[in-house]
Amino acid sequence: MPSPTEIAPRPPDPRARADRMPQLLLLAYLVALALTAFWPTPVDAGLAPLLETVTRHFPVVTHARVEFAANIALFLPIGVLLPLMMPRTLVLPVALVATVAIESTQALLLDARVPSVLDIIANTTGACLGLLILEAFRARRRRT
Structure with missing residues (x-):
């Protein structure tokens, strides 16, 4: 006969939830990035009038700089x-790719x-x- 601890469900481990948080945030970010990157028209088109107004008052703030x-x-x-999920040395190559x-997708598929x-x-x-x-944050945490 199983013991009561084998039958009763265990409460969720708060550390397990915290460990999943970076993955969940990355997933949400990647969805937003895909929508932004592969939207068929420029995502900033609606901001053109505002940007023109700002540029008129602050010529240093150009569309290209923004x-x-x-x-x-x-x-x-x-x-x-x-870096919370893979070696730091892979982060910049992944970002570049x-x-x-x-x-490339924009050039080939989005006129x-x-x-x-x-x-x-x-x-x-x-x-x-x-x-x-992230590294500055980690260094600061190590000092405190």
Whole structure:
């Protein structure tokens, strides 16, 4: 006869839930990234009037600079989340392959999208910055 501990369900381990959180966040991020990257029209088209207004008042804020910064921000989560699941040495190669695949798909399949080498540079830079942010956070935690 089984003992009562073998029959009764065990309560969920909070550590197991915490261990899954990076995977869940990465999954949500990848869905958002795919929607952004493979949307048939430029995702920032609706912001053009606002950007024109800002550029008129602040000429240093150009569309190209905003787009470059947005592409950096777009890949920051890769640099933060992937090292939680794989060796750090693979993060930048994965980010580079992902962004080249995105830009290639845009070039081949999405007529209204404009692929760019600058997007590849910005996306890879974003992953690198995310990795640096994670490492700075980890170093700070070790000191405290």
